[in-house]
Amino acid sequence: MAVANAQDGASLVGRVLTSEGSTGFEGAQVAIPELGRTTTTARDGRYRFNDLPAGAHTVVVRYLGAPEDAERVELDAGERMTVDFRLTGEGTQLEDVLVVGQAAGQAAAINQQRASDNLKSVVSADAIGQFPDQNAAEALRRLPGVSVANDQGEGRFVIVRGIDPALSATTINGIRVPGPEDDTRQVNLDVVSSDLLESIEVIKTVTPDMDGDTVGGTVALKSVTAFDRGNSLSLRGYGSFAEINSETSPRLSAAGTRLFSVGDGKDNLGVAGSISWFRRDFGSDNVETSGWPELETPGGDEIRGLEEAEQRDYTITRERLSASLNFDYRPSADSSYFLRTLFSDFSDDELQVTNVFAFEEGDVTALDARSGRFEGAEVERLSEAREETQEIFSLAVGGEHVFGAAWTLDYQAGHAFANEDNPSALGATFVGEDLDVGYDLAPYGSEKPSLFGVGAAFDDAANYALDELVLEDSFTEERENSFEINLRRDTNFGPWAGFLKTGAKARLREKEGRIDAFVYEGFGGDFTVADFVGAPLDYPFGAINPYAGRGEVRDFFFANRDSFELNAEDSDLDSRIDDYDVEENIYAGYVMASVDIGAARIFGGVRVERTEYEAEGTTVRVTDDGVGFDPFVGDKSYTDVLPSLHLRYALGERAVLRASYAETLARPDFEAAAPRAELEIEEDDGEISREGEAGNPDLDPLRAQNLDLSVEFYPGGVSVIGAGVFYKRLDDFFVRSDIAGSGTYAEFDEVIATVNGDSADLYGVELNFVRQFRNLPSPFDGTLISANYTYTDSEATLPFRDGDVPLPRQSENLFNLALGYDKYGISMRLAASFRDAYLDEIEELDDPAFDRYADDHLQFDFTGKFRMAPRLQFFFNVINITDEPFFAYFDEPRYASQYEEYGRTVEFGLGYDF
Numbered sequence: 001m002a003v004a005n006a007q008d009g010a011s012l013v014g015r016v017l018t019s020e021g022s023t024g025f026e027g028a029q030v031a032i033p034e035l036g037r038t039t040t041t042a043r044d045g046r047y048r049f050n051d052l053p054a055g056a057h058t059v060v061v062r063y064l065g066a067p068e069d070a071e072r073v074e075l076d077a078g079e080r081m082t083v084d085f086r087l088t089g090e091g092t093q094l095e096d097v098l099v100v101g102q103a104a105g106q107a108a109a110i111n112q113q114r115a116s117d118n119l120k121s122v123v124s125a126d127a128i129g130q131f132p133d134q135n136a137a138e139a140l141r142r143l144p145g146v147s148v149a150n151d152q153g154e155g156r157f158v159i160v161r162g163i164d165p166a167l168s169a170t171t172i173n174g175i176r177v178p179g180p181e182d183d184t185r186q187v188n189l190d191v192v193s194s195d196l197l198e199s200i201e202v203i204k205t206v207t208p209d210m211d212g213d214t215v216g217g218t219v220a221l222k223s224v225t226a227f228d229r230g231n232s233l234s235l236r237g238y239g240s241f242a243e244i245n246s247e248t249s250p251r252l253s254a255a256g257t258r259l260f261s262v263g264d265g266k267d268n269l270g271v272a273g274s275i276s277w278f279r280r281d282f283g284s285d286n287v288e289t290s291g292w293p294e295l296e297t298p299g300g301d302e303i304r305g306l307e308e309a310e311q312r313d314y315t316i317t318r319e320r321l322s323a324s325l326n327f328d329y330r331p332s333a334d335s336s337y338f339l340r341t342l343f344s345d346f347s348d349d350e351l352q353v354t355n356v357f358a359f360e361e362g363d364v365t366a367l368d369a370r371s372g373r374f375e376g377a378e379v380e381r382l383s384e385a386r387e388e389t390q391e392i393f394s395l396a397v398g399g400e401h402v403f404g405a406a407w408t409l410d411y412q413a414g415h416a417f418a419n420e421d422n423p424s425a426l427g428a429t430f431v432g433e434d435l436d437v438g439y440d441l442a443p444y445g446s447e448k449p450s451l452f453g454v455g456a457a458f459d460d461a462a463n464y465a466l467d468e469l470v471l472e473d474s475f476t477e478e479r480e481n482s483f484e485i486n487l488r489r490d491t492n493f494g495p496w497a498g499f500l501k502t503g504a505k506a507r508l509r510e511k512e513g514r515i516d517a518f519v520y521e522g523f524g525g526d527f528t529v530a531d532f533v534g535a536p537l538d539y540p541f542g543a544i545n546p547y548a549g550r551g552e553v554r555d556f557f558f559a560n561r562d563s564f565e566l567n568a569e570d571s572d573l574d575s576r577i578d579d580y581d582v583e584e585n586i587y588a589g590y591v592m593a594s595v596d597i598g599a600a601r602i603f604g605g606v607r608v609e610r611t612e613y614e615a616e617g618t619t620v621r622v623t624d625d626g627v628g629f630d631p632f633v634g635d636k637s638y639t640d641v642l643p644s645l646h647l648r649y650a651l652g653e654r655a656v657l658r659a660s661y662a663e664t665l666a667r668p669d670f671e672a673a674a675p676r677a678e679l680e681i682e683e684d685d686g687e688i689s690r691e692g693e694a695g696n697p698d699l700d701p702l703r704a705q706n707l708d709l710s711v712e713f714y715p716g717g718v719s720v721i722g723a724g725v726f727y728k729r730l731d732d733f734f735v736r737s738d739i740a741g742s743g744t745y746a747e748f749d750e751v752i753a754t755v756n757g758d759s760a761d762l763y764g765v766e767l768n769f770v771r772q773f774r775n776l777p778s779p780f781d782g783t784l785i786s787a788n789y790t791y792t793d794s795e796a797t798l799p800f801r802d803g804d805v806p807l808p809r810q811s812e813n814l815f816n817l818a819l820g821y822d823k824y825g826i827s828m829r830l831a832a833s834f835r836d837a838y839l840d841e842i843e844e845l846d847d848p849a850f851d852r853y854a855d856d857h858l859q860f861d862f863t864g865k866f867r868m869a870p871r872l873q874f875f876f877n878v879i880n881i882t883d884e885p886f887f888a889y890f891d892e893p894r895y896a897s898q899y900e901e902y903g904r905t906v907e908f909g910l911g912y913d914f
Contacts, residue, residue, distance in 0.1 A: 009050065009051035009052060009078070009406060010052040010053070010075040010076065010077060010080065010081070010405065011049065011051075011052065011080040011081070011405050012032075012049040012057075012059065012080075012081050012083060013046070013048045013049075013080065013081075013082050013083075013333055014046070014082050014083040014084045014085065015041070015044070015045040015047070015084050015085070016030065016047065016061055016063065016084075016087065017084060017085065017087070018086065018087065019088040020086075021084075021086060022230035023044075023045070023228065023229050023230045024043075024044045024045015024046065024227070024228075025041060025045050025087060025108075026043045026044070026108065026111070027041060027063075027108070027112035027113075027115040027116075028040065028045070028087075028111060028115070029061070029062045029063070029114075030060070030085075031059070031062070032049065032052070032057050032058065033058060033060060034057055034058065035052070035053070035057065035497070036497065036596060037049055037052075037497050037596070038596065040115035041115075043198070043222070043225070043227070043228055044225070044227035044228060048402070050405050050406050050408075050490040051405045051406045051490050052075055052405075053075075054075050054076050054077040055074070056072060056074050056075075057072070058070055058071075058072055058073075059071050059072075061085045061087075062653070063087055063107075063111055064114065064717070064719075064720075065104075065107035065111075065718045066087040066088075071085070078405075104124075106718050106772065106784065106786065107718045109122040109123060109124045110714070110718060110719075110720050110770065112201075113720075114712065114720075117207070117601060117603065118203060118207055118646060118660065119203075119205045119660065119710055119724070120201050120202060120204060121143040121144055121145070121146070121201070121202045121204070122199060122200070122201050122202075123139050123140060123142070123143065123199065124199050135155060135189060135191070135192060135193060135194055136189040136190075136192040136193075136194055136197065136200060136221055137155035137189035138154070138155035138190075138194070139197070140155075140158050140200060140202060140219070141155060141816075141833050142786075142788075142816050142818065142831065142833065144722075144766045144767070144768045144789075144790055144814075144816075145202075145204070145790045145814065146158060146202055146814070147162075147811055147835040149165065149809065150857075151190065152282075152284055152316060152318075152348075152902065153886070153900075153902030154190055154318075155189070155190060156189065157188065157189065158170075158189055158202075159216070159809050159811075160202060160204070160216035160217035160219070161204070161217065161726065161728075161764060162216075162762060162794060162807060162809065162810030162811060162838070163215050163216030163728075163762070163807070164186070164807070164809050165186035165216070165809075166186040167214070167215040167702065168186075168215065168219060169211055169213060169214040169218040170187040170189070170219045170220075170221070171218065171219070171220045171221065172192075172221045172222075172223070172394040172416070173221070173222060173223060173326075173340040173394060174220075174414070175394045175396045175414035175415075175416050175482060176211065176414075176416065176480055176482060176507060177394055177416050177418065178416060178417065178478035178479070178509065179418055179478065180391065180392065180420040180476065180478070182420065182474075182578070182670070183671030183674075184669045184671060185669055185670065187392075187418070188390060188392075189219070190346065191344045191346040191390050192322060192342070192344045192392060193276040193278065193320055193322035193344065195236070195253040195255070195276035195322070196223050196255075196274045196324045196344075197221055197222065198222050198224045198225065198228050200221050201219075201222070202219055202220075203220060204217045204708065204726070205644075205646065205658075205660040206218070206642075206662045206664055207603070207604075207605075207646065208591070208604065208605035208644055209486060209503060209590055211505075211507075211588070212588070212607050212640065212642040212664050213586075213664065213665050213666055213701075214664055214666070215664055215665075215666045215702065215706075215730070221342075223272075223274070223326060223340060223342050224274055224326065225326050225328050225338075226257035226258055226270025226326070226328060227259075227328055228257070228272075230259060231257060231259055232255070232256065233254075233256040233257075234255050234911065234912070234914070235253075235254050235911065235912050236252065236253045236875075236909060236910075236911040237250075237251070237252050237909050238250070238251035238875065238907050238908065238909030239251075239908055239909060240280055240907045241905065241906045241907075242280065242281065242905050243883075243905065243906070244282060244283055244284065244285070244902060244903030245282060245283050245315070245538075245903075247281035247282065249281050250277075251277070251278040251279075251280075251907070251909070252276070252278075253274070253275065253276040253277070254274065254275055255272075255274035255275075256272070256273055257270065257272040257273075258270070258271050258272075262329070265330065265331060268330045268331065269327075269330075270326075270327070270328040270329075271327055272324070272325070272328075273324065273325045274323065274324050275321075275322070275323045275324075276320070276322045276323070277320070277321050277322075278318075278319070278320045279317070279319045280317070280318045280319075281316070281317050282318070282902070282903075282905070283313070283315045284314045284900050284901060284902050285312070285314075285540055285900065285901050286310075286311070286312035286313070286898065286900040287312070287448045287449060287451065287541050287899045288309065288312060288897065289308070289309040289310075289890075289896055290306075290307060290308040290309070291307070291843065291850050291890055291897075292304040292306060292895040293305075293849075295307070295364065295367060296364065297364065297368070298367070304369075304849075305367055305372050306359055306439055306449070307360040308356065308360060309357050309359070309439060309449060309451055310356050310451075311355040311451055311539065311541060311542060311544045312352060312354050313353045313537050314351070315353075316348055316349065316350045316351075317349040317350075318347070318349075319345075319346075319347045319349075320344065320345070320347075322342070322345075323343050324340070324341060324342040324343070325341050326338070326340040326341065327339040333402075334401060334402040335402075336400050337399040338397070339396070339397045340394075340396045340397075341393075341394065341395050342392075342394045343393045343394075344391065344393075345390075346390045346391070346392075347387060347389040347390075348386075348388050349387045350386055350388070351384075352382070352383075352385075352386075353381075353382070353383055353384075353537060353544060353547045354380075354381075354382040354384070355380070355381055355451070355544055355547075356379065356380040357377070357437050357439070358379065358380065359372065359374045359377055359437065359438075359439070361377050361378035361433075362374035362376040362377025362435075362436075362437070363375055366438075370440065370441045370442060371438065371440040371442070372439050373436075373437075374436070374437055374438060375436045376435075377434075377435055377437045378433050379431075379432045379453065379464070380467075381429075381430040381547055381548065382427065382428065382429055382430075383427070383428045383430075383532075383534075383547055383548040383553055384425070384426070384427040384428075385425070385427075385550040385553070385554065386422055386425035387422075387424075387425075388420065388421070388422045388425075389420070389421045389422075390419070390420045390421075391418065391419050391421075392416075392417075392418045393415075393416060393417050394415075394416045395414060395415045395416070396412055396413075397412070397414070398410065398411050398412030398413060399411060406489055406490045406491065407490075408487070408488040408490075409485070409487050409488075410485075411484065411485040411486070412482075412484050413481075413482065413484075414480075414482045414483075415480070415481050416479070417477060417478065417479040417480070418477070418478050419476060419477035419478070421474075421475050422474045422475070423473050423475075425471070425472045425474070426469070426470070426471050426553065426554055427470045427472075428468070428532075428548050428553045428557075429466075429468040429469075430464035430465060430466055430467060431465055431467040432457075432458075432463045432464040434457075435453055435457055436455055436457075436458070437452065437453045437454065437458065438452055438454065439451050440452070447887050447893065447899050448541055448899035449896060450541060450542050451541075452542050452543065453543070459543065459545075460530075461529040461530035462528045462529070462530040464528055464529040465526065465528050466527040466528065466531075468519065468520065468521055469519075469520045469523070470517065470518070470519050470520070470574075471517070471520075471557070472515060472518075472574075473515070474514065474515040474516075474578075475514050476511070476512070476513045476514070477511070477512055478509065478511040478512075479509070479511075480507055480510075482505065482508070483505065484503060484506075485503055485504055485505075486501060486502070486503035487501070487503065488500070488501040489501070493595050496595050496596055497596050498594045498595035498596060499593065499594050500591075500592075500593050501593070501594075502589075502590065503589070503590055504588065504589045504590075505586075505587075505588045506585070506587050506588075507585070508585050509582075509585070510581075510583050510584075511580075511581075511582040511584075511670060512580070512581045512582070514579055516575050517570075517574035517575045518566060519567040519570040519571045519574065520564040520565060520567065521565055521567050522564060522565025523560070523563075523565070524560070524564070529548050530546075531552075531556075532549055532553050532556065533548070533549060533552070534546075534547055534550065534551075535549065540901070541899075569626065572627060573620055573622070573678075576618045576620060576629055577618060577676060577678050578676070579617065579676075580615060580616065580617040580618075580670075580674045582613070582614070582615040582670060583613070583614045584611065584667070585611075585612045586609055586610070586612075587609070588608065588609040590607040590608070591605050591606060592604060592606075593605060599649055599651070600647060601647070601648040601649075603645075604644050604645035604646055605643070605644065606641060606642065606643045606644075607642045607643075607644075608639065608640070608642070609639070609665075610638075611636075611637065611638055611639075611640070611667065611701070612635075612637045613635060613637065613673070613697070614633075614634070614635045615633070615634050615673070615674060615675045615697055616631065616632070616675060617632045617633075617675035617695065618632055618676055618677075619631070619632045619677040619678075619679065620678045621679050622678070622679065622680045622681070623680075623681045624681075624683055632675040632676055632677060632695075633675055634673070634695075634698070635697065636697060636699075638700070638701070640665050640701070641663075642662070643662075643663055644660065644662035644663065645660065646658070646659070646660040646661075646662075647659045651711070654715065655712065655713045655714065656711070656712050658708070658710050658711075658724075659708065659710075660706070660707070661706070661707055661708075663703070663704065663705055663706070664703075664704045664706060665702060665703050665704065666701060666704070667701045667702075668696075668699040668701065668702075668734055669754075672699060672734055672753075673695060673696060673697050673699050674695040676694070676695050677693065677695065678692055678694075679691070679692035679694075679748070680692055690740075690745075690748040690749050690750075691748065691750045692745075692750075692751050692752075693751065693752045694739075694745070694751055694753045695753065695754075696754050699754060699755070699756060700732045700756050701732070702730060702731070702732050702733050702734060703732060704728050704729065704730050705728070706726070706727075706728050707726065707727040707728075708724065708726045709724060709725050709726075710722065710723065710724030710725075711723055711724070712768075717772050718770070718772040718784075719771045719772055720768065720769070720770045721769055722766070722767070723766070723767050723768075724766045725763070725764070725765050726766070727762070728761070728762040728763070729759065729760075729761055730759060730761070730762065730796075731758075732756040732757065733756070733757045733758075733760050734754050734756065734757065735755060735799070735842075736752060736754055736755075737755045737799055737800060737845060738750055738751065738800070738845060739751050739752075752845070757797070757798060758796075758797045758798075758799070760794060760796035760797070760807055761794060762792065762793070762810065763793060764793065765790070766789075768787075768788040769785070769786070769788065770784075770785070770786045770787075771784070771785050772784045773785075778823075779823060779824070781823070782822050782823025782824070783820070783821055784822060785819055785820070786818045786820070787817045788814075788816050789814065789815050790814040791812065791813060792810055792812060792813075792814070793806075793812060794807040794810050798845075800845045800846045801846065801848070805839065805842075805851075806838070806839050807839070808838070808841070809838050809839070810839070811835040811837070812836045812838075813834070813835070814834065814835050815832075815833075815835075816834070817831070817832045818831040818832075819831075825866060826864075826865070827863075827864070827865040827867075828862070828863070828864045828865075829862070829863050829864075830860070830862050831861050831862070831863075832858065832859070832860050833858070834857070834858045836856050837853050837854060837855050837856045838853065838854055839851060839852075839853055840852045840888060843890075848891060849890065849891045850890055851890065852890055852897050853889055853890075853897075854886070854887075854888045855887040855888060855889060855893065857886070858882075858884060859884045860881040860882050860884075861878065861881065863875070863876075863877045871912055871913045872910065872911070872912050873910070873913075874909075874910055875907065875910070876906075876907070876908050877906070877907040878905070878907075879904065880904050881904060883901065883903055883904055885899060885900055885902070886898065886899070887899050887900075
């Protein structure tokens with residue numbers, strides 16, 4: 001079909017579709033070899049060539065997993081022609097490779113990665129469904145260079161190339177998403193269900209039209225649209241069995257898309273909706289220590305031992321409700337509009353029972369390298385109940401218009417918020433004194449010390465007196481409004497095709513934190529654990545019973561609260577120290593250009609970002625005369641110029657070389673830069689000590705120089721072999737330090753705050769291999785293997801340490817391996833995911849013995865599907881097959897910090913596609 005156009009340049013548009021024409025293929029390469037012009041299809045399969053010369057041209061379509069297709073077209077001056085392609089193959093097997101199963105997921109991801117100008121890794125909707133991943137974070141753990149930090153055994157934060165998650169960016173449908181927690185910029189991706197997503201991309205190189213505040217990478221989540229899937233409806237229902245507490249939990253999801261014909265158009269309005277609900281009853285068992293300082297044995301020797309350690313038992317009901325609703329409208333081939341929303345509500349109803357063994361309060365009676373005994377010590381029995389809710393919402397509205405044969409204008413406005421609400425969290429502390437206690441490494445090994453009491457007094461609930469009740473209401477919310485506009489001009493630079501592009505963006509962000517704390521210390525009588533005993537807990541690492549039950553404590557508190565004695569000073573201190581308001585506005589503009597010279601595409605430009613930061617908080621001063629509060633106001637403005645240059649070079653039809661240089665930044669965490677301080681000034685026999693902790697609103701951003709070089713080879717079919725190297729130079733990275741003796745704190749002995757460090761270097765290698773063995777004899781031709789390996793190393797210098805240290809959360813080795821089989825209606829995949837140990841926290845600034853490391857982690861998962869009918873599938877998944885725990889340690893593995901077990905999870909269910 002041809003449509004007249006007043007411009008001299010011709011246009012060629014169309015879609016690359018499935019054989020039945022219902023949905024499009026993203027990432028297909030569409031080329032006009034005679035002109036040296038190449039483009040790639042958008043997520044709905046659309047492609048466009050602008051400003052073409054009149055004449056006869058050959059249009060070639062290439063998509064891994066399908067035969068090459070070509071068509072000859074004849075263009076007149078000013079003509080706009082529409083040419084659609086339908087990818088077909090010989091037989092049902094190839095059709096299945098294109099649209100369903102493991103190979104379809106791999107094909108979609110590989111084609112998108114191959115077609116991309118910048119370096120990125122992709123997880124498609126089909127690939128997400130091939131693993132038993134419960135949220136967006138877990139769906140990414142299989143990618144090269146990506147690891148995941150867990151919470152309660154479930155993936156939460158995404159770590160890209162060993163860079164702290166707070167230094168990466170997260171978007172939903174192109175809109176930057178804030179984090180719900182009060183002290184950080186990192187986004188909790190366990191809040192978002194993987195069922196709602198059409199794809200997830202990890203973009204590792206930054207172009208000028210992208211936000212510049214990312215060092216690790218950009219995690220881009222895209223929800224389902226009707227133009228992705230055509231008319232569809234899918235239903236899923238699961239049961240999830242948690243081994244640790246023998247509980248079975250439900251999981252339900254539904255997704256539907258519908259195309260409508262509006263006006264003179266056909267299928268030009270798309271509506272997509274999806275919803276996912278998951279309720280999971282589970283828990284974890286935990287042993288933690290506060291460190292291993294030097295202790296004196298009864299014989300006078302010095303041995304590293306425990307001063308304090310904890311037993312912890314968690315009982316959790318986790319509920320996740322996620323929903324999206326998207327509208328897309330295309331009144332003509334030159335105009336489109338969209339409205340996309342995503343909302344997710346994530347809640348944890350948690351009971352935490354803790355026994356705190358304060359060995360340091362007693363006298364050492366026996367101590368060696370593996371055990372310790374103490375008499376006259378103290379044990380606290382804690383019962384803490386909370387129902388914490390986190391929400392994330394994203395709304396994006398915008399459009400795109402093509403003018404003439406060369407101009408494209410697109411624009412977008414967005415609103416996003418994330419919050420964390422923790423109302424009426426109630427904690428009870430019971431204290432037992434003059435107890436004989438100890439620890440022993442022998443029963444379970446050094447990674448999980450056995451903590452125990454000696455004698456009947458330890459197990460007697462009446463020996464633990466109610467010492468304190470604390471009720472807290474806390475709320476944190478971060479909001480961002482954004483507006484952006486981009487203008488592109490397709491043009492020729494002499495004989496070479498290319499484009500010029502410019503744009504502007506404003507991001508207006510606000511964050512607030514509020515806590516109301518009520519600390520009670522008098523209760524009108526003497527109460528002990530015996531007055532509130534809960535049902536016995538099944539705890540594997542020693543005796544944690546008796547404890548105060550959640551319902552018993554809560555009933556007592558709210559029935560008698562008016563008669564309790566409030567500690568007004570501690571309540572005010574706990575309430576006001578964490579209250580703050582932050583306003584951060586970012587204004588950006590950029591110019592960039594791209595030119596195709598033969599097989600090479602060279603593109604780059606410069607982005608300028610202006611940051612204006614204002615914050616208000618409180619300085620709390622604790623003196624011998626009481627507690628005082630002073631306002632603390634901070635502000636800072638700065639401008640960054642961020643150039644970048646990129647090369648994409650096609651080494652024939654089967655290989656792509658990419659190289660890039662980009663400068664980026666990362667703004668400090670809210671906890672580090674918040675205007676709040678807690679200072680203690682005390683006098684003892686004429687000696688005055690001044691100590692404290694403080695935020696630092698004067699922090700400069702971390703600035704990074706990023707180099708990338710990669711090559712990918714596509715041997716045929718759904719296969720890829722890739723290798724890449726990367727290097728990052730980080731300046732002014734964030735470290736904790738003592739700033740006493742300078743500025744406001746000139747007369748203080750110690751004030752711990754975050755400051756800008758010196759520099760750090762990070763470099764690494766990424767290897768990737770995917771192969772579908774369709775050339776093997778049946779039945780082995782359904783085999784698929786995917787594997788990737790990443791090596792990362794870093795060196796950072798700290799102002800309070802000699803020598804170098806690694807960057808926090810940077811694992812040296814990451815490895816993923818998945819063995820899959822997909823044929824005869826059976827789809828199975830066994831996956832292994834490994835990460836090395838990494839530096840988690842620096843506890844003591846000048847003492848490496850207190851550096852906390854998260855130990856290496858190897859997890860096996862299995863997913864299986866059986867097609868019972870053409871549209872009906874049975875699912876069977878096993879998560880954490882080997883019951884891999886979380887283990888952290890200080891300095892060396894024999895000095896345990898935390899050991900936590902979660903057990904296996906088994907899922908089973910049915911899915912139906914209409």
